[in-house]
Amino acid sequence: MALSFSRRRMSGRLAAIAAGSALFLAPVVSSAVPYEAGLQSQFGTAPLAASTAAPAGPAVGFEDNAARAVYWLAQDSLEDLSLDAALAFIGAGYGEAVRDEVLDWAKSGGLAEVDAGTNAANRAARAGKLAQIIGAYGEDIATFTGRDLEAQLRSALEEPSVNSIYVLPFLIYGLQYTDGGVPTEAVDMMRDMQCDDPGDDNYGSFSWAKCGQYDMDGTAWAVQAFIAAGVPVSDQAVAAAADFLRSKQTENGGFANDVFTNIVENTNTTGLAVQAMRAIGDTASATSGADFIASLQAGWNPVGEVPIGLIAYDADGYLDFEDGFAGGDAAMASVQAMLAFSGQSFAGFTTQGSKSQLPKMYLQPAAYGQSEDEDALAVAQWIEAALRAEDGLLPNYGDRDWGITLDALNSLAALGTGRDAAQIALDRFADEGEDYAAANPGRSAKAAYTVLVYGKDPRTFFDNADLIQTLLDSVAGDGAFGTEATAYTQAYGLLALARTAGGASPLTISWLQDEQCREPGHANFGGYGVPYAGGSVCDVVEADTTSLAIQALGAAGVETDDASISDGIGWLQDNLSPEGAYEGWGVLSANSAALAGSAFSAFGLEEAQETLGFLRGQMLSVSDVESHAALQKADVGLIPSTPFDRIDALEYGSGDIMDPARFATVQAPLGMAGRGLADLTAEGAAAASPAPVFETDDSGSGDGEEQPADAQPKTPAYTG
Numbered sequence: 001m002a003l004s005f006s007r008r009r010m011s012g013r014l015a016a017i018a019a020g021s022a023l024f025l026a027p028v029v030s031s032a033v034p035y036e037a038g039l040q041s042q043f044g045t046a047p048l049a050a051s052t053a054a055p056a057g058p059a060v061g062f063e064d065n066a067a068r069a070v071y072w073l074a075q076d077s078l079e080d081l082s083l084d085a086a087l088a089f090i091g092a093g094y095g096e097a098v099r100d101e102v103l104d105w106a107k108s109g110g111l112a113e114v115d116a117g118t119n120a121a122n123r124a125a126r127a128g129k130l131a132q133i134i135g136a137y138g139e140d141i142a143t144f145t146g147r148d149l150e151a152q153l154r155s156a157l158e159e160p161s162v163n164s165i166y167v168l169p170f171l172i173y174g175l176q177y178t179d180g181g182v183p184t185e186a187v188d189m190m191r192d193m194q195c196d197d198p199g200d201d202n203y204g205s206f207s208w209a210k211c212g213q214y215d216m217d218g219t220a221w222a223v224q225a226f227i228a229a230g231v232p233v234s235d236q237a238v239a240a241a242a243d244f245l246r247s248k249q250t251e252n253g254g255f256a257n258d259v260f261t262n263i264v265e266n267t268n269t270t271g272l273a274v275q276a277m278r279a280i281g282d283t284a285s286a287t288s289g290a291d292f293i294a295s296l297q298a299g300w301n302p303v304g305e306v307p308i309g310l311i312a313y314d315a316d317g318y319l320d321f322e323d324g325f326a327g328g329d330a331a332m333a334s335v336q337a338m339l340a341f342s343g344q345s346f347a348g349f350t351t352q353g354s355k356s357q358l359p360k361m362y363l364q365p366a367a368y369g370q371s372e373d374e375d376a377l378a379v380a381q382w383i384e385a386a387l388r389a390e391d392g393l394l395p396n397y398g399d400r401d402w403g404i405t406l407d408a409l410n411s412l413a414a415l416g417t418g419r420d421a422a423q424i425a426l427d428r429f430a431d432e433g434e435d436y437a438a439a440n441p442g443r444s445a446k447a448a449y450t451v452l453v454y455g456k457d458p459r460t461f462f463d464n465a466d467l468i469q470t471l472l473d474s475v476a477g478d479g480a481f482g483t484e485a486t487a488y489t490q491a492y493g494l495l496a497l498a499r500t501a502g503g504a505s506p507l508t509i510s511w512l513q514d515e516q517c518r519e520p521g522h523a524n525f526g527g528y529g530v531p532y533a534g535g536s537v538c539d540v541v542e543a544d545t546t547s548l549a550i551q552a553l554g555a556a557g558v559e560t561d562d563a564s565i566s567d568g569i570g571w572l573q574d575n576l577s578p579e580g581a582y583e584g585w586g587v588l589s590a591n592s593a594a595l596a597g598s599a600f601s602a603f604g605l606e607e608a609q610e611t612l613g614f615l616r617g618q619m620l621s622v623s624d625v626e627s628h629a630a631l632q633k634a635d636v637g638l639i640p641s642t643p644f645d646r647i648d649a650l651e652y653g654s655g656d657i658m659d660p661a662r663f664a665t666v667q668a669p670l671g672m673a674g675r676g677l678a679d680l681t682a683e684g685a686a687a688a689s690p691a692p693v694f695e696t697d698d699s700g701s702g703d704g705e706e707q708p709a710d711a712q713p714k715t716p717a718y719t720g
Contacts, residue, residue: 056354058093059343065294066092066341067359067501072309074358081105083129084335090136091339095351097358107145121167124156128170135177136349150178165206165218169225173346182229191237204240216257220272227279227347242280245273253292266314267293271337279345290340300457311337363499367684371415375616376672381689382637383408384421392425397659402436406450411669413453413682417689434462441474441482442489448496454682479507486530487515488545491552498555509556513564517541526567543582543592547599555678580614587642590618590664594671602676611671622692636692639665
């Protein structure tokens with residue numbers, strides 16, 4: 001497999017770094033509120049209201065980056081929390097996911113870390129961080145830990161040692177959560193630290209000494225502290241500091257800092273600068289900086305000793321990542337850098353609206369193991385035998401076809417079996433299937449969904465294709481996955497993205513909902529189909545697309561009682577035949593029964609038993625083989641596509657009906673498993689299904705060759 005470091009919006013190494021570029025971005029003028037001197041008198045009267053804070057979840061477009069970063073952080077830090085780790089969880093948009101752990105730790109480990117400070121100033125800064133953490137969770141910093149942190153912070157303001165850019169901002173961050181707010185004196189102290197000489201190269205910056213060698217980290221802290229204290233964006237101190245920060249943002253989006261006379265763009269500084277830009281409303285600069293950080297982050301399947309989600313300190317560190325080596329600065333940089341992946345800053349820091357669950361490597365459903373349904377397992381063993389016989393790539397009407405093969409893999413996963421045969425196909429797909437998956441967004445979606453069902457990473461499954469990014473990049477302005485999207489292909493896109501940290505966007509969901517037949521009084525009201533030749537969707541509604549669409553919408557988070565799902569269910573119920581199937585091309589179709597059965601199971605409806613009964617009745621059983629000389633043992637588990645095909649198979653053998661039967665058989669388990677597509681996983685699957693048991697040895701040789709039938713029309717809902 002190829003190296004899997006995911007780069008958001010950038011391919012290869014950063015273009016600006018590769019070119020050695022150090023061009024500065026032109027300063028972006030923020031939309032400042034006109035400054036009124038009278039506002040300064042309000043400092044100390046009220047804290048920044050939590051309701052004014054930015055959303056606490058991951059920033060739009062950086063959901064996956066935040067998930068990877070938090071996944072990395074949670075591996076060790078939950079067992080050994082620290083002030084910086086707790087702030088990082090909140091800052092990346094996952095504060096609620098670790099609420100209990102962080103607040104329990106705050107009362108013991110948090111206080112211990114404060115008291116372990118090396119001197120009074122360091123202890124004051126740590127107390128400010130702890131207060132900020134507690135306040136972000138909506139707790140009272142004066143009472144929550146049993147220690148009055150508010151009193152400690154206000155007392156510390158009287159000490160000369162806190163008059164430092166490395167201490168004072170953290171006191172302000174903590175005091176913003178109090179009824180008394182941030183005292184005017186604290187703001188004035190910070191103003192006095194700033195380089196306010198317009199003729200100085202460091203004008204607007206903050207450092208260890210006034211107009212000393214600039215410190216981008218300290219300047220970013222100061223901007224956020226001003227905003228946390230209620231200072232307007234248009235205030236001269238804020239504007240000058242923000243302009244200075246922007247002057248150090250390079251063409252690739254990173255912010256350069258002077259680190260022991262070595263000017264380098266680094267993710268540690270950039271993470272803090274991005275927060276400052278968000279605090280003043282400069283979204284463009286913030287997004288560019290977050291892109292820089294995202295480009296230096298390890299993917300979901302990195303190499304060597306580099307863990308998932310780790311962020312390199314700089315471009316050289318990322319080169320080490322590519323060699324499998326995680327540099328010593330990476331962990332420290334990650335904790336600061338991941339703050340850029342949320343939409344908020346330290347000003348108004350909150351957990352309200354943040355993610356409530358920690359990310360997983362993949363959003364996999366719970367494992368369920370092998371089915372106990374003997375008929376379903378007979379179908380599975382037929383599929384497994386076919387995959388082994390065809391070296392993992394099934395034919396479809398004469399041609400080798402990855403589309404039908406992916407259907408087979410999903411069906412085996414639905415029954416929790418066939419892992420060994422599925423692996424043959426997956427290995428071959430990884431080697432040979434990239435062109436198939438890249439052909440159009442519908443195929444990318446189906447491939448991504450199947451890969452996710454098998455616990456593989458679609459971002460790195462192929463050497464040269466990120467299936468998730470390809471899918472996201474295909475989204476058109478109206479929300480369709482590509483220019484030739486259908487309700488069927490769109491549904492696979494939603495099913496795939498629903499298993500990723502970012503999920504499916506509202507626009508892509510709305511596009512599928514708009515494909516529903518909504519013509520009042522029409523016989524197909526509520527159904528979905530694939531229009532062609534200028535016809536309307538109501539003219540082509542069918543069970544396959546309807547079944548897939550409503551499951552995809554449910555997986556993407558649409559409520560079951562929403563008309564886009566409930567009316568789709570209604571159409572399926574109203575059009576279900578007494579036999580438990582649907583007409584396709586004028587005859588009852590096993591394929592349609594299978595997909596509808598999957599939908600009925602997904603929503604817990606009793607009609608699933610009716611479609612299951614039809615599929616059982618279609619299957620060629622051991623009894624059929626022993627009773628009909630035209631059949632062979634290898635036919636057990638095969639499901640003829642229609643009742644007429646089943647009659648032909650019993651009389652003349654399976655050869656002439658094999659092409660449609662193969663297609664029906666690889667989809668049938670979806671309707672026999674008793675679960676929907678959103679719940680499929682190969683985790684915990686058995687290696688193989690049990691072989692059928694025959695009472696006699698004289699019926700069917702099992703070694704005859706199948707002769708392919710002439711090609712027949714496929715159902716219009718097929719995604720090959």
